[in-house]
Amino acid sequence: MEKMMPRFTFHRFWAIVLKEFIQMKRDRVTFGMMVGIPLMQLIIFGFAINSDPKHLPVAIRAADQGPFARTLVAALKNSGYFTLVREAATEADTRRMLQLGEVQFVINIPEDFSRRLLRGERPTVLIEADATDPAAVGPAMSATRALADTVFNRDLPGPLARLRGAEGPVDFRIHAHYNPENITQYNIVPGLMGVVLTMTMVVITALAITRERERGTMENLLATPVRPFEVMAGKILPYIAVGYVQVTLILLAAHFIFHVPMVGSFALLYGVSLSFIAANLAMGITFSTLAKNQLQAVQMAFFFFLPSILLSGFMFPFRGMPEWAQWIGTCLPNTHFLHIARGILLKGNGAAEIAPELWPLLLFLIVAMTVGVKRYRQTLD
Amino acid sequence: MSATDFAIDVAGVTKRFDGKTVVNAIDLQVRRGEIYGFLGPNGSGKTTFIRMLCGLLTPDAGTGTCLGYDLRVQQADIKRHVGYMTQRFSYYEDLSIRENLDFIARIYDVPDRAAAVEHSLERLGLGNRSHQLAGQLSGGWKQRLALAACLIHAPQLLLLDEPTAGVDPKARREFWDEIHQLAADGLTVLITTHYMDEAERCHRLAYLAYGTLLARGTVDEVVAAAQLTTWEVVGADLLPLAADLRGRSGVEQVVPFGNTLHVSGHDPVRLEAAIAAGRGLGHECRKIKSSLEDVFICLMDHAKDNFSC
Numbered sequence: 001m002e003k004m005m006p007r008f009t010f011h012r013f014w015a016i017v018l019k020e021f022i023q024m025k026r027d028r029v030t031f032g033m034m035v036g037i038p039l040m041q042l043i044i045f046g047f048a049i050n051s052d053p054k055h056l057p058v059a060i061r062a063a064d065q066g067p068f069a070r071t072l073v074a075a076l077k078n079s080g081y082f083t084l085v086r087e088a089a090t091e092a093d094t095r096r097m098l099q100l101g102e103v104q105f106v107i108n109i110p111e112d113f114s115r116r117l118l119r120g121e122r123p124t125v126l127i128e129a130d131a132t133d134p135a136a137v138g139p140a141m142s143a144t145r146a147l148a149d150t151v152f153n154r155d156l157p158g159p160l161a162r163l164r165g166a167e168g169p170v171d172f173r174i175h176a177h178y179n180p181e182n183i184t185q186y187n188i189v190p191g192l193m194g195v196v197l198t199m200t201m202v203v204i205t206a207l208a209i210t211r212e213r214e215r216g217t218m219e220n221l222l223a224t225p226v227r228p229f230e231v232m233a234g235k236i237l238p239y240i241a242v243g244y245v246q247v248t249l250i251l252l253a254a255h256f257i258f259h260v261p262m263v264g265s266f267a268l269l270y271g272v273s274l275s276f277i278a279a280n281l282a283m284g285i286t287f288s289t290l291a292k293n294q295l296q297a298v299q300m301a302f303f304f305f306l307p308s309i310l311l312s313g314f315m316f317p318f319r320g321m322p323e324w325a326q327w328i329g330t331c332l333p334n335t336h337f338l339h340i341a342r343g344i345l346l347k348g349n350g351a352a353e354i355a356p357e358l359w360p361l362l363l364f365l366i367v368a369m370t371v372g373v374k375r376y377r378q379t380l381d
Numbered sequence: 382m383s384a385t386d387f388a389i390d391v392a393g394v395t396k397r398f399d400g401k402t403v404v405n406a407i408d409l410q411v412r413r414g415e416i417y418g419f420l421g422p423n424g425s426g427k428t429t430f431i432r433m434l435c436g437l438l439t440p441d442a443g444t445g446t447c448l449g450y451d452l453r454v455q456q457a458d459i460k461r462h463v464g465y466m467t468q469r470f471s472y473y474e475d476l477s478i479r480e481n482l483d484f485i486a487r488i489y490d491v492p493d494r495a496a497a498v499e500h501s502l503e504r505l506g507l508g509n510r511s512h513q514l515a516g517q518l519s520g521g522w523k524q525r526l527a528l529a530a531c532l533i534h535a536p537q538l539l540l541l542d543e544p545t546a547g548v549d550p551k552a553r554r555e556f557w558d559e560i561h562q563l564a565a566d567g568l569t570v571l572i573t574t575h576y577m578d579e580a581e582r583c584h585r586l587a588y589l590a591y592g593t594l595l596a597r598g599t600v601d602e603v604v605a606a607a608q609l610t611t612w613e614v615v616g617a618d619l620l621p622l623a624a625d626l627r628g629r630s631g632v633e634q635v636v637p638f639g640n641t642l643h644v645s646g647h648d649p650v651r652l653e654a655a656i657a658a659g660r661g662l663g664h665e666c667r668k669i670k671s672s673l674e675d676v677f678i679c680l681m682d683h684a685k686d687n688f689s690c
Contacts, residue, residue: 220471
């Protein structure tokens with residue numbers, strides 16, 4: 001019996017080890033992936049992601065410009081959570097800034113702020129927040145509440161201290177627009193649309209074209225009268241249909257399972273989705289011209305997918321990231337599509353409001369398509 | 382003979398990849414209805430040359446026509462009238478036989494597509510397996526499918542790149558019968574192969590090595606042009622004899638063929654003297670007509686010498 005047992009021999013085992021190392025060395029993309037992915041994750045998770053976003057853009061509508069109001073504004077700024085970017089005059093202005101996503105908060109200081117403060121009447125300061133992403137708003141709001149108790153300690157010394165009151169001198173009222181109950185799903189589910197489309201569209205097209213080359217069917221195809229553009233367009237169309245099926249599935253789930261409010265126009269959302277789907281497909285085509293085989297195509301798609309999830313504002317607040325990470329995020333189509341999808345669904349944005357996010361998408365589409373088609377042509381000759 | 386009688390008429394066709402000349406100034410004329418064999422060692426530029434003929438690649442230099450269409454500018458017209466069978470099976474393995482044929486018929490916009498697909502299934506005897514996936518077919522059947530697919534748009538010229546590699550002798554014979562039938566019906570066929578028996582089935586042939594055309598004509602013309610004298614040696618202990626003969630002047634190549642040796646050289650007198658000196662008692666020697674294989678081996682060796690110096 002014992003003689004029949006297959007024996008482990010070192011030289012056979014070592015032959016396999018050596019062969020694996022040689023193959024690993026030859027496949028540059030896989031090798032790059034083994035080094036690149038950990039580095040990328042290290043940098044993104046280590047430096048870019050921040051669950052306590054600071055320096056959020058704020059607009060101030062101050063009807064009272066007195067010293068107390070100035071103290072309050074200065075204190076908010078000093079908290080580190082707010083960066084004053086705009087002064088607003090009317091309520092329509094502030095509403096528009098929130099809708100466009102230009103500011104995260106609007107701080108409304110009422111006309112009789114100083115007077116009521118001095119009378120000990122606890123004046124109300126209304127803070128309007130764009131709460132589509134509860135994670136971006138939460139920490140700043142906690143900091144603000146904490147601030148309320150101490151903000152006027154220096155302005156109201158000695159006998160005036162009684163004005164500070166037991167509950168604090170100022171009543172901060174926070175109005176969370178678009179997602180008043182701070183439900184995370186309201187933010188995640190529309191965002192998921194962008195993530196799912198990025199993942200499937202890029203991978204599928206990259207694979208579809210690389211597969212033809214890997215199996216040798218591309219040569220056959222090119223020897224027929226079919227034009228390169230016909231091949232591309234014909235390959236893309238079925239996947240656009242797949243993309244729309246995914247969009248529909250997510251929207252149905254959002255409505256029936258997660259009860260996400262849907263205030264905007266579906267026609268607009270479906271229309272804009274086309275440019276996002278096309279942008280991802282174009283990216284997939286570009287990858288397919290770079291990849292030598294299907295495995296490499298998937299790996300390249302993963303390199304694109306990772307920042308699209310982590311740096312787009314899907315998982316972590318976009319404004320919490322350092323500037324360089326925001327720059328990378330701005331270059332990714334998913335970032336813009338998230339704004340569009342959340343804007344349409346939660347804020348009821350129309351064509352005019354999404355325009356600033358639409359043109360970067362189209363620009364990405366044009367650039368990716370140009371590179372893709374150009375490289376695709378080069379692979380023929 | 383007027384120019385339109387040539388299905389292929391090219392001169393000086395050259396292709397370089399990264400500065401390396403893969404096809405070097407090839408002149409070739411193939412008459413309509415002819416079966417033209419294209420031979421040469423691996424990597425000699427046969428596939429690249431065929432890709433230029435069917436409009437997949439643009440030549441870096443040279444001019445010519447394929448079916449009367451300019452090789453450089455009328456590639457779209459060429460593609461419409463040429464059937465190209467790639468070296469490797471290049472139809473869709475996850476599509477059935479019928480789906481593959483239907484796809485190709487659609488691409489070529491074949492009139493009365495359904496009938497064309499049916500006809501091509503029938504003619505190649507694929508009718509009862511039409512719903513089988515192409516990926517499940519054996520090598521011989523895949524080859525038949527590929528041939529059916531590249532004939533579906535009734536091309537005038539068929540370019541076959543090593544169509545019978547890895548196919549059993551019976552299937553090869555049937556394949557060649559089919560090719561001869563097609564040629565008799567007026568189709569021109571350019572075919573690359575490594576098999577000598579297949580080369581001898583061609584009307585004319587050309588031999589390519591390192592991108593350069595070394596010989597062309599009918600089998601007899603190619604053999605005659607080589608001016609090679611060959612002796613056949615039969616007997617025992619051929620291996621030491623071969624080693625001995627290789628060292629003698631006048632002997633240019635010694636090739637074992639089963640239980641015989643083929644000894645060849647360009648100078649008949651010195652060759653005969655060398656064999657007379659080298660042969661043992663038990664060896665029977667006789668002068669034979671040089672075979673195509675003897676000639677090709679000789680051409681390849683000479684090309685290598687020229688190429689390296």
